Amino acid sequence: MLNPVRKASPNFRWEGVEPQRYKTQGEAPFRDVSRQVLFEVAGAQWRYFEVAPGGWTTLERHAHPHAVMVLRGRGRCMVAGALHELAAHDLVEVAPLAWHQFRASADSPLGFLCLVSAERDRPQLPDREALAALRADAAIADFLDGR
């Protein structure tokens, strides 16, 4: 039997867990994001993502929901056209087809756990119309531009 315990290593790494690419470069826009898959059990995949200071995840949506807990650092997220400050242990639920993006603060990483169904649809990127609708809110436009 495999050892049931995998110890945490310094700096949010784990024994037996290899950091992976967040996405394939060129597949979608993002900056400075790493991904580690911690568990695949009960039909779910439990991952840890870390966004480096100033980095951001892809602006996207999909039919599957996300359950997120911030584990480290600070940042903000946009979910369904609203902005939220994030700090350690905050919970985020991304509803089906809600546009969302996570951004780390300029001076802090943003590390978070993210639970998804193992079977899930591919993310969609916003078309010009969807992007214009989001950017119609000046605060959202600033957020998307990293301001």
Added chain:
Amino acid sequence: MLNPVRKASPNFRWEGVEPQRYKTQGEAPFRDVSRQVLFEVAGAQWRYFEVAPGGWTTLERHAHPHAVMVLRGRGRCMVAGALHELAAHDLVEVAPLAWHQFRASADSPLGFLCLVSAERDRPQLPDREALAALRADAAIADFLDGR
């Protein structure tokens, strides 16, 4: 739409999350354990358990697996007849039908996230024979006795 973000409160509580009884008193032996259900998504239930210093969860087994991440404090767990020290961010996978118990240190709480399938079987308690088999190992007997 409900607010997608629920902020963490001090001391491992969350906005909109009510601490619940771990189990009904008398249903199974345990000591000083609280339970908070953080998410119910993707066919999974994502909970936070906290065991007070010196406390312990029920010694039990079940067909559904557990995926666990320690979030706070220190303690030990017994999984399938082996003991493991636990500290923040360590990962534990409890395989189907593995006997398991979590114990907080005498001087520290042990708080952990635990992911299970929303649909799952009821835990089984050890009968006299199963308990004797576990206690045949002196270190396990000491652990189960809180030594």
